[in-house]
Structure formats: C-alpha cells, structure tokens
Amino acid sequence: MARLPVYLRALHVLADRGIVTVSSEELAAAAGVNSAKLRKDLSHLGSYGTRGVGYEVQYLVYQISRELGLTQDWSVAIIGLGNLGRALAGYGGFASRGFRMAAMLDADPAIVGERINGLTVEHIDKLERVITDCGISIAVLAVPAPAAQPVCDRVVACGVTSILNFAPVVLTVPDRVDVRKVDLSIELQILAFHEQRKAGGPAGVEQEYLEAVDGP
C-alpha cells in the first residue's frame, strides 16, 4: 500500500508531540485520507487498535515500519551527480528513514573523485564492482535521458531489483524489477491541464491548428 508511508509520517509527528494514542479519525485527518480507508488499511496489515480508544502510536509506528521494511537499513546508489543527483545526495531526510547513501557514480571525469556528503564519486565503469561491494539494493537514476536505459540494464544485470528513475524515459526491465518514475515535467503538465480547465478550457480546435501549421 502506497499510503503507509504517509501514515507513518503523520504518526512520527504525533509521537514527537508526545501523543500516546490516536483515533482513526484523527490520524486520517492528519494523513489527508478517509477514516474508513485508514482503518481498512491498518486492519489489512494485521495491526490492532483498541475499540473505544484508538491506536497506540508507538506500536503502530513499529508495525508500519516493519511492514515497509524500515526496520533494516537499505543501501542506495545514486547514479548521475548533476543538478538533481547532488540535491538528492545532500538531503538528510533519507538517512533518517533508514536509507543509506552508499555509493555515487558518474561518467564525467570532472565529477569523479569529488567528495559529496562524505562520499567519493566513483567512475561509472566501476558500477558492477561498487554495487556488489556496497550491497546496493536500490539504485537512483539521475542521468540524462539517453543514458538511462543503458545504465539501467547494467544495474539490473548486477542483481538490483529496485530502481527510482528521474530520467524522462520509459524504462524496460524484467518483471522481477520494480521501477518507480518521478517525472517533474509531467507533474507540471498535469497542473497546467487543470489550470487551463479552470480558465475555461481549450477552444478553436481546428482553426488554431491550421493557423499554427500553415500560417494565418
């Protein structure tokens, strides 16, 4: 379930405030979902609340963390230390959630050897060895679009089965491999779509096209 991380975050906030128990209604509001959905999600993973009281925050944090596999640390490799890769590498919010930045790789000789956040950038040629040695289980691709598929293939060949892809391409991978794609251009385009709807929607279909192609 993709909502568990959201619940977990909300629970951490509550825990930090010293709150011991929480009702499904309160937690659902904090997570921005329906309370019935929340209860169904929680019951689905076998956690029990107490009727008349609610859920014990600490217990739920542990249950969800375990379900998500956050009771262990995961080693992550960042491939491509350009604009985006550096931002990710310098972000502290990952380490605090059990994700350890274990390796950084790039093809640019000017970047290889650089130290970022206490880690030395390795050359992409060493990919296979680095991934094996560091016990990488998740790869983050922040390389240009044309490089994404080739790099992805190499990563998969090393046995990595989880990939977070920032390049604007559809990656082809074997079934056993999970790919999640973050495409910021698409997010903006979806916003633009709705924005346009609010403003009255598109008009002058055929006319506009002919003018654009042939001139007025």
Next chain:
Amino acid sequence: MARLPVYLRALHVLADRGIVTVSSEELAAAAGVNSAKLRKDLSHLGSYGTRGVGYEVQYLVYQISRELGLTQDWSVAIIGLGNLGRALAGYGGFASRGFRMAAMLDADPAIVGERINGLTVEHIDKLERVITDCGISIAVLAVPAPAAQPVCDRVVACGVTSILNFAPVVLTVPDRVDVRKVDLSIELQILAFHEQRKAGGPAGVEQEYLEAVDGP
C-alpha cells in the same frame, strides 16, 4: 488524464525520428501502456486517427499539447532555493515544454540577491508583489516542511491555484486549488516495501516488537 504527457513525450521522440504516422499499438508500446487504453484516451479527447493507418504524429502532438494547455506558456515561481530548488531552477527540461521560470523566492538573506539561471532571487517578503507582477500561475514549493503550509497559504491568498509541493507535509488548501505532491522518501519506502517482499516478507512479528521495546 495523467497519461497524456507520457504520450506526448513518446510522440516527440517519434517526431524527432521523422516518423509521420504511428499505430496505437506502437505508440502504446513506447508509452508503456495498453493499446486499447491509449485509443480510448485519444478518442476521449476527440482526436481522430485513420483506420488502417494510425495517427498522424504531428497532428496528435498538437492536439495533446492543446488539451494540456501547452500551447501557451505558464509562469512558474520556485519558492525555496536550497538543494532541490536550485536543481529545479537549473533544469532546462521545463522551459522547452512551455514552463517559464519567472520568479525565485527565498527567506535566507545569504541567498536573496543571488543570480540563478539568469534570475535574481527575491526575498519571500515580496511574495505577494512578485506573484502578481510576474503573472505566476504555478508555484513550486521547495522549502523545509515547517514552512510549507504558511508559504502555501500566502501563495493561495495571491490567487495561485496550482501548487507543486516537495515538502513532506499534507497541505491544506481550498477546493479550487490543485496540489501535486512529490515525496521522494515515500518513493524509496515503496521500493523498500517491495524489495522486502521479494526477500521473503516480514517475520517474527510480536517477538521482534517486544524485544525492540523491552530488550531481549
């Protein structure tokens, strides 16, 4: 439909290769979706293909661009020029899709006044004026979590109705406002979840918890 941008990207690739027409089957493969779904999506927005041939690439590009509102330029403000904000500001992939970085805002005096990608970072105090003057219609929030809701409120008060949020918080906004959230920690957590499943799933439920809390 959230898939239109994906189709559009695939079409641009085809157009660059000089391809004139494309069948739903081919385009669907390139976009990573089912061909029936693709045809339904396209028919849904009124575009017509030619039976026995397929769709004209250029025509489809124009149709989808128009539907998404990409025939006009949108002015975007980036708020928070830290790690992530800078990466976004320096990214060329937005401008080429009709999104103009029109304003940058930050609260840190050390950052205000800096020039990034040809634009001067303004102080967040000037938010209201900048948004109005630059005709901002989309705001990108790349500020720390605690600052997100207050900044969001101010942006919404200026009349902005589209927000892209990178802060790990659930934003509360009026109904007319669209918020899209990009949460990279959640993406990693979802990958970890599946990774754990592949490795055999969680085991030793109650036992583990009691040990973690009470000691062995």
Next chain:
DNA sequence: TCGACTTTGTGCGTGCGTTCACAAGGGCTT
C-alpha cells in the same frame, strides 16, 4: 458491577478504470 459512550473492524453497494474482443471503416494492391 452495570450501562452508556466511543471507536474499531467490516459487509456491502457503487462508481470508475481497465481490458478483451469485434464490428465499422479506410487504404492499398491488383
């Protein structure tokens, strides 16, 4: 100890998105 109140867990109806499968329609070849 008992009753009233609170909150969980879930059965069920509903609505949406996906997918199969096919008929209608247009091009291309002969």
Next chain:
DNA sequence: AAGCCCTTGTGAACGCACGCACAAAGTCGA
C-alpha cells in the same frame, strides 16, 4: 473498381478500490 487487410473506435464484462453505515467490542464513569 473491387476485394483484402489493417487499424480504429467502442460495447460490454470484469475487477478493484472507495466510502457509507452498522454491529461488535472495549472503556470509562457512576
């Protein structure tokens, strides 16, 4: 000009996820 073949557009079934609403269950006060 006519038939063959390819591809679109869509009807209909399927499945899933959401959310309402309620009974079971446990707590807290008297």
